[in-house]
Amino acid sequence: MVDPLWMRLPELVIVIYALSILLYFIDFVDHNRKAHSLAFRLLLIVWVLQTIFLFMYMLYTGRFPVLTLFEGLYFYTWVLISISLILHHIFKVDFTLFFTNLIGFIFMAIHAFAPVQLSSVSAEQLISELMLIHITMAILSYGAFSVSFVFSSLYLLQFKLLKEKRWQKKLWRLPDLAKLEKASFILNAIGVPMLLLSLILGLRWAIIKLPIFHWYDPKIIGSFLLLVIYGFLLYGHAKRFLFGRNLALWNTVAFLFVLINFFLISSLSSFHFWYS
Structure with missing residues (x-):
């Protein structure tokens, strides 16, 4: 069975996610506000693409995508990004986004290189x-x-x-x-x-x-x-x-x-x- 084109979306997401984390790291080391601003915009793009993938996956499988480790990791990273964006809006803590999404990126990378699982x-x-x-x-x-x-x-x-x-x-x-x-x-x-x-x-x-x-x-x-x-x-x-x-x-x-x-x-x- 050939995967639909949108199943490749996580690969694009992880590239944009990596750029965002890199820019946040530059901001962390050098207090670069331009890097911080661009990193935040890229993170928003990652969240939007992840949300699109979740909806498409739900339509494809006909259920909420949390029933395998493959699905759980993806949903977990989406949750982390969502929480970090909300808390950033509330607390205005610069480094929250960097450290939270560093964790999220690690799990996203594990997800990206894991084989696709369909629940048995x-x-x-x-x-x-x-x-x-x-x-x-x-x-x-x-x-x-x-x-x-x-x-x-x-x-x-x-x-x-x-x-x-x-x-x-x-x-x-x-x-x-x-x-x-x-x-x-x-x-x-x-x-x-x-x-x-x-x-x-x-x-x-x-x-x-x-x-x-x-x-x-x-x-x-x-x-x-x-x-x-x-x-x-x-x-x-x-x-x-x-x-x-x-x-x-x-x-x-x-x-x-x-x-x-x-x-x-x-x-x-x-x-x-x-x-x-």
Whole structure:
């Protein structure tokens, strides 16, 4: 079967995405406002092209594109770009776009060189709103955690520059530490309930649809552990025994577990067979 021409669209997207990241890096190093402006415009083009591809893919497959790892990676990068553009409009943080989309570009590159996957699950199994909402909400929560990680990274950078009294241009382009900590907290506060709802819906679907369901599946354990980790970060921040640099460090470690859960643990799961 020959792929339609629009299936080559991600290859064009990744080239434009790479140029955008390169220009953002130039701006990061040399405070080049022209490079920043052009990078932002290219990023908008990337978002528009990605959105077009998502709609075309939905029309082609007749469903929402989140049921394979190939589809999930693409949707995840689209979520990251969307969140970064929204937060840039709200917080006006220059480096948010650069660091967030650096993560997005890495995943986009993985997607671009991965073989196209069509779900091996039967149509009857896939036609379930519970499943679609479960996967979509999980990816959205991962997107929120990813951008929260970016804000924590910027917090650590700002903290380091202030501690070393290095009064560079980068320092003045970063918001104050309190604003970075608040933004990170808000994103985690959004991501945790979304992940919780995703797990509830996923378990409900599994109990109804799967003939054999194991509660000790690695993916289930890993996802609930991830929920506990981020729940603990929210609780620690609310009770003020975890804040500032320590909170930023723990939030960075938590994001590493997001990556482990998404890639490594998913590959060990018998429950999430559509990602294999």
